[in-house]
Amino acid sequence: MKELEQTEPSGxxxxxxxxxHMIDCTGAEPRKDPVIVLKGKRIDKxxxxxxxxxxxxxxxxxxxxxxxxxxxxxxxxHTMMFNCLTFHNHRVAQWEITPELQQMYGVFHAQLCFDMGxxxxxxxxxNSQRGLLVAEAxxxxxxxxxxxxxxxxxxxxxxxxxxxxxxxxxQPRAAVRLGFQTADGPWELRKLARTNLLAGCDVxxxxxxxxxxxxxxxxDIRNMTQEELxxxxxxxxxxxxxxxxxxxxxxxxxxxxxxxxxxxxxxVFSDDETIGMIKxxxxxxxxxxAHRTDHAIEIRKSIGTSKFVTxxxxxxxxxxxxxxxxxxxxxxxxxxxxxMGFDPEMGTNASELAIYVKLGMKPMHxxxxxxxxxxxxxxxxxxxxxxxxxxxxxxxxVGGDPxxxxxxxxxxxxxxxxxxxxxxxADRRPGxxxxxxxNSQPGSWKxxxxx
Numbered sequence: 001m002k003e004l005e006q007t008e009p010s011g012x013x014x015x016x017x018x019x020x021h022m023i024d025c026t027g028a029e030p031r032k033d034p035v036i037v038l039k040g041k042r043i044d045k046x047x048x049x050x051x052x053x054x055x056x057x058x059x060x061x062x063x064x065x066x067x068x069x070x071x072x073x074x075x076x077x078h079t080m081m082f083n084c085l086t087f088h089n090h091r092v093a094q095w096e097i098t099p100e101l102q103q104m105y106g107v108f109h110a111q112l113c114f115d116m117g118x119x120x121x122x123x124x125x126x127n128s129q130r131g132l133l134v135a136e137a138x139x140x141x142x143x144x145x146x147x148x149x150x151x152x153x154x155x156x157x158x159x160x161x162x163x164x165x166x167x168x169x170x171q172p173r174a175a176v177r178l179g180f181q182t183a184d185g186p187w188e189l190r191k192l193a194r195t196n197l198l199a200g201c202d203v204x205x206x207x208x209x210x211x212x213x214x215x216x217x218x219x220d221i222r223n224m225t226q227e228e229l230x231x232x233x234x235x236x237x238x239x240x241x242x243x244x245x246x247x248x249x250x251x252x253x254x255x256x257x258x259x260x261x262x263x264x265x266x267x268v269f270s271d272d273e274t275i276g277m278i279k280x281x282x283x284x285x286x287x288x289x290a291h292r293t294d295h296a297i298e299i300r301k302s303i304g305t306s307k308f309v310t311x312x313x314x315x316x317x318x319x320x321x322x323x324x325x326x327x328x329x330x331x332x333x334x335x336x337x338x339x340m341g342f343d344p345e346m347g348t349n350a351s352e353l354a355i356y357v358k359l360g361m362k363p364m365h366x367x368x369x370x371x372x373x374x375x376x377x378x379x380x381x382x383x384x385x386x387x388x389x390x391x392x393x394x395x396x397x398v399g400g401d402p403x404x405x406x407x408x409x410x411x412x413x414x415x416x417x418x419x420x421x422x423x424x425x426a427d428r429r430p431g432x433x434x435x436x437x438x439n440s441q442p443g444s445w446k447x448x449x450x451x
Contacts, residue, residue: 012040015422016054019063019397022046024387025070025371027364030403034068038393041421045389063397063429066416069367070387071119071394072409073374074349076244076265076286076337079113079154080106080126080137083346086447089304090342093449094129094171102128103136107149108438110140112347114152115426115437117396117415118370122337122378124244124265125157125205127170131179134158138200150425150437153394155378157203157244158196160189160232165223166211166246173215186231193235204236204243205265208252212268212292212316213342215306219248219268219316226255233259242379248316250274257281263377265337268316270323275330284377285327286337289359290344290352292320299343321359328361335377336370345442350409363403393422397429 015038022034024046035052037045045052054060082090082097086105097105113121123141126133137156144151161167163182171177183192193204208229210221224232229245236243242262247253250271256264257277264278267287278285290296297313327334338344338352349370356366375385383392397417400408408414418426418437427435 013059014039014044015059015061016052017061017063017068017395017419018049018054019068020065021401022068022387023364023367023403025368026386026388027368030067036068036387036393036395038422041392043387043389043391043393046387061417061424063417066397066399066429067401068387069396069398069402070371070385071396071418071420072117072350072370073120073122073336073378073384074113074118074338074340074352074370075120075122075263075335075374075378076124076288076339077113077121077349078126078339078341079109079121079123079140079346080133081341082449083109083341084299084303084343085109085112085345085442086445087303087449088447089449091172091304094175096449099128099130099133099136103133103140106137106140107143107151109346110144110151110154111149111437113349114150114418114420115415116347116349116412117398117409117418118152118349119394119396119418119420120153120155120374120378120380120384122155122203122244123157124203125159125167127159127168127177127181129171129175129178132159132181132196134196134199134201142200153420155202156200157205158193158199158201159206160193160196160204161207162189162224162228165207166209166214166217166221167205167207169214169217184228186227189228189232190235193232197235197239197241202241204232204241205246206232206243207246208255209246209248211246211248211266212313213300213309215308220251222251224255226258229255229259233261253278257283262379263335266320266339267323267327268320270326275326275332278327278332279330282333284333284335284373286335286377287320287324287352287356288337288339289320289324289355290348291339292317293344293355296343299345303342305342324356325359328359328365333373333377334369335374347442348410350406353409354407357406363406366406367402393419395419399430
């Protein structure tokens with residue numbers, strides 16, 4: 001994974017960010033009266049009002065009583081999916097919505113997350129009746145990077161899976177599958193990986209087991225041979241890209257470890273031996289628990305998901321929560337991911353952190369899963385994840401204390417400032433004219449799929 005480009009000139013305009021408190025997510029104790037000195041896109045110095053004098057006439061972004069934290073990250077979501085906020089029925093939407101319009105929804109979904117302080121998203125792919133839409137998702141990423149549209153930093157994945165895999169079954173079995181969507185055997189899978197990389201993806205997403213969100217499929221079905229998985233991972237690494245693998249079972253997790261994947265997606269079934277292997281390897285895992293809640297299951301029911309799937313989701317739920325607690329206790333490397341796609345609602349990413357805390361994770365650890373841990377998992381920790389000198393200035397000002405109440409991150413009014421690379425994209429500080437990335441209120445936009 002290449003480092004983020006340092007295209008800003010050396011130096012640049014000097015500005016200051018101040019607030020009442022700061023959680024830098026290095027593991028240090030929160031700092032009172034912080035002062036962050038910015039030069040161009042990066043943080044030049046971090047200190048306090050006692051250690052860093054602010055010259056008269058300097059440009060100061062005063063965040064008052066707020067708490068400064070690094071920009072948050074969700075490293076497992078699907079912005080191009082048929083989200084519950086924008087479609088009444090995801091099954092109908094797959095056939096009635098053009099890929100061009102769905103791309104626009106992908107922009108919108110990413111912006112909803114950005115407006116809530118998530119400055120980096122790792123989009124883990126899609127398939128549709130028109131193909132994998134990798135190029136379309138990469139175009140969204142590039143439009144944000146170019147400044148044509150306001151949005152988060154994005155890493156985009158391309159599905160690289162076998163015929164009949166869990167990820168292929170996001171489309172109904174009877175669907176006509178256009179384009180090169182799946183492959184079989186190590187060399188055909190290498191070709192699919194290379195095709196996705198040629199389209200511009202940053203991540204290869206593959207799959208070793210069944211899953212929870214598709215019809216007539218059990219989670220323990222093997223989705224790939226070891227030889228096939230080894231080929232996919234090798235191809236990603238040959239191009240200096242990272243590989244993420246969906247796996248629900250200890251068998252799938254062991255396959256992933258043997259292949260040398262970078263991140264293991266989902267925490268569902270587990271055993272002590274495999275947990276020990278994951279711990280020893282240092283491999284990163286993303287829990288995706290927001291997708292497992294009763295709230296998510298009710299959303300699925302409301303948007304036309306089959307009873308087979310919703311019953312399966314409910315059956316898997318206790319295993320997910322139990323495995324999470326075991327892995328936290330074991331000291332597994334955990335990075336935040338929600339699996340947002342059909343559900344839950346785009347922009348509610350921080351609800352994942354509240355689940356972690358409810359299940360016994362310390363609030364500081366939970367916040368780190370969405371900052372420094374996520375940055376390490378996607379190999380961008382040199383530039384992102386903490387508020388330290390030399391890092392890109394991704395800064396969020398929170399009206400509240402996330403360590404006292406992690407749920408404060410879920411209310412838009414509390415996300416008072418969103419800065420990415422030194423530029424302010426959302427500014428809802430008290431007493432100022434409000435600036436938002438997305439100005440429409442949830443539910444105010446037309447839901448246009450045909451019922």
